[in-house]
Amino acid sequence: MTTIIDGKQLAKKTNEQTKMEVQHLKEMGITPGLAVVIVGNDEASQRYVRNKNKTAQRLGINSKVIELADTITETELIDIVQQLNDDDAINGILVQDPLPTHIDERKITRKIKPEKDVDGFHPYNVGKLFLDDTTNYPVACTPKGIMTMLKEYNIDLLGKKAVVIGRSAIVGKPMAALLLNAGASITVLHRYTTDILEYTKTADVIVAATGTLHLLQAKSIKQGAVIIDVGQNIDETGHLVGDVDYDDVFDRAGYITPVPGGVGPMTIATLMQQTVELTKWGLNSGK
Structure with missing residues (x-):
């Protein structure tokens, strides 16, 4: 049975926690x-x-x-x-x-x-991410939000095969680093990859972030795979959809994020969460 990863609900929960943190700081x-x-x-x-x-x-x-x-x-x-x-x-x-x-x-x-x-794009912070530094630093909000989603749904990453499709500095590269830091084995695919099916059909976790309509279909994935769709596309009917052919993939996936209502809400919720974290880290550093 396929589980829908509800980004709207988790964003609401995250925002409630952030609001409480803000209130505490205001006090x-x-x-x-x-x-x-x-x-x-x-x-x-x-x-x-x-x-x-x-x-x-x-x-x-x-x-x-x-x-x-x-x-x-x-x-x-x-x-x-x-x-x-x-x-x-x-x-x-x-x-x-x-x-x-x-x-x-x-x-x-x-x-x-x-x-x-707050976006986690400065080379200094990106370096800390790739080094898996143990100190506090901001991380790109979309990948960080995805990691929150995976944790919320108790999706174990240790030793799993993870494929990230897309190598942007905003999603693909920091996403790969976070998954690697969590103990997954990572493959990053991009426009020059000749056969993505060679990698996606055996992957336990797939993060698609290319902006390519219907990039992934049921034949592209293995039974029970975790599918995280970061894509933002407009289909032939004028509706917002992701990189994944959601209806085709749904019954084959173990977990899947919808578009809209999946990763998107968590990006903004994570931005707010990270704003509060930066505030608290600044206090702890004596600034």
Whole structure:
């Protein structure tokens, strides 16, 4: 019998825990602060930022949204990031992608203080992740949220074969690192992989994050596999779907995330959770 991994319900549970943490901090006279910088008028990005802002406010987090024209220079954007670095009321900084082509996204990421890098993209934090460092550091929110989902459903990763499809810095690479750190054996597939079925048909866990409609079908997986779908696609009927052919795969999977209602809600919930964690870690470090 297939188990649906309910991201909406788990996000609600996570947000409730975060709200309690925020209330506890406020009783100490501390309000966690999150700053989101968005450049340009990308509709999907603006919708995502609105959802982040709304969730933060609902949980009691001080949410600051900085909207900038796509004509801003790289130097001007760096100056704004530096101001947020120096603002003691801000514990987490996120610069929403995509950025205009005249701005080097990696350069902007490197300008964010590692201890305020709520997205977990700074090379310093990525290095800690791949080293499986035992100190506190932020991790990319989507992969971290997926690990929360796997833990919630008591999915054991030790010694399991895990396949990550996609090698982006946002999902694929940090996801592979987290799974490896959890004791799984990892294979990362990408656009140059000649035959993905060679790897997916024997995998215990598959994380699909490519933005390719119907990438995985029932013939692509083994019976009882855990299927985590990070894809965001619009199908021929205009509906939001993932990388996985959900209806075809459903009866063959052991666990599966739906789209929508799976990974997506946990990404935002994890962002809020990590904002609070950054706040607490800052206190513990004496800052």
